[in-house]
Amino acid sequence: MSILVYTESWEGKFRKSSFEAASYANEISQDLNTDLFAISFGLVAEEELSKLGEYGVSKVFSFPNINKSDNYNTTNFIAEYAKDAKAIIFSNTFTAKMIAPRLSSKLKAGLMSNVTTKILDTNNFKFKRQAFSSKALETVSTNTEKAIITISPNAFEIKNNNISCEIITIEDKLESQFNVIGSETNSGKISLSEAEVVISAGRGLKGPENWGMIEELADLLNAATACSKPVSDIGWRPHSEHVGQTGKAVAPNLYVAIGISGAIQHLAGVNSSKVMVAINTDAEAPFFKAADYGVVGDAFDVVPKLIEEIKKINN
């Protein structure tokens, strides 16, 4: 018996979320007393693949010639290599979320998505998962022989469990159901979904020309920048930065909301953040009910002060 974890790389390096998924899978494999194997699509060097051993993976199946977007073929390979697996575990990337449901249908294995706990009952697969855009937790179970699990982003820590990892390379080349013409990366230096700190701003900034201080603050904290829905709708910032119910859901360690009132739809996308700071001129802004720390004040006064103070502790 085994647990199989799906890992994902970008330009040959594993995403941080792959190590989160591997660490989580390692705990599940210890609970169920099984081996932990991994699967990887796209070209990843051996040195990088062997890093999975740091998180308890004893064997990785690497498919360098299979494009990870090609969810038809990746699903088929995972199904083939999961014959012995009790559970197949995915992080919460866009590509993983494409494969997991396909695999669930193919294997007739219950899909547990956005999972926030370990297995609550080892006699069946019972978990808690996020639902209603983080406004509730749902306890679900499945009686299927295997379970497919996608974990909630940033819900589990990366934990080391150093063992040696055997690398098995499978050179198969298969025709894809579609062609990838190209890709573009967002302008921000740090990916919003993986950032540990997110600096987000809203209409309180008064115009796109005032985002310089937001970017400066983000740079200091190694943070990603984000924005509210009105700001992306007016075109002050790109859609890719919009967080909230119809934009991206984020769950960083620290979310700083500057000039964002905190509409329920915005909070739904950010309230899984571990710590939230609200800065707003309006003392009645709903964000102060959700935040851990609040400052009633003007962004143009508070943000420069914040930058100065952070520079002091950084030194």
Place this chain on the structure above:
Amino acid sequence: MNILVCISSVPDTTSKINFTENNTKFDANGIQFVINPYDEFGLTKGVMLKEKNNAKLTAIIVGEANVEPVIRKVLAIGADNAVRINMHPSDSYSTACAIANYIKDNPFDLIIAGKESSDYNGGAVPGMIADMLNIPFLNACNGLTVNGNEVELTREIDGGIEKISASLPIIIGGQKGLVEESELRIPNMRGIMTARSKPLEVLECNSAPLNHSISFDKPESKGECKMISSDNIEQLVSLLHTEAKVI
């Protein structure tokens, strides 16, 4: 060209979420139900393709009679006809089975679902349908152009977008970008009147779920917000550094 849009009826995004029957059921009391926001982008794209490419646009929903106001709104926005599969959508798998069974008997060139529903957030139905029908699938699509039998798509990936070309048939999970927020359509009086006479077929299905929902709880409410004076940002930084340990 035949297009199918998959619609989910969800609580309005401003709703306060509560549970009933000992926290085992969603409390629909006083809740306004709307078209799932992600489906609305796909529906509008479908209406635009219908107008431009002379396509036929069908909408499908899985649910009991209480979802009919939402599907009537879909007809008022511009779908030509609608299908309701009369069953409670108890999990993604049984919902996907119900839709896939319909498509097996009534093939479509392009199937548009939302990337997820804003209630259960499973994001699984279109991918499961893709497997059941063995057709190509892309999720989180934020751009789509159709040229005859070919489509060009963009999909969101972590930290960027990917551009893809494919042939029909295909199923996609859509989101903002398929159309812009400003392009979303509000039903007009003529649309509402004609929707009343458009065909709404009700079919039965009894597909079995894989998952069982046991109970719900709400995340622990946070403590009081600590207010800090705008003249004392040093204290805020110190709290974030030493108390919260996040910077």
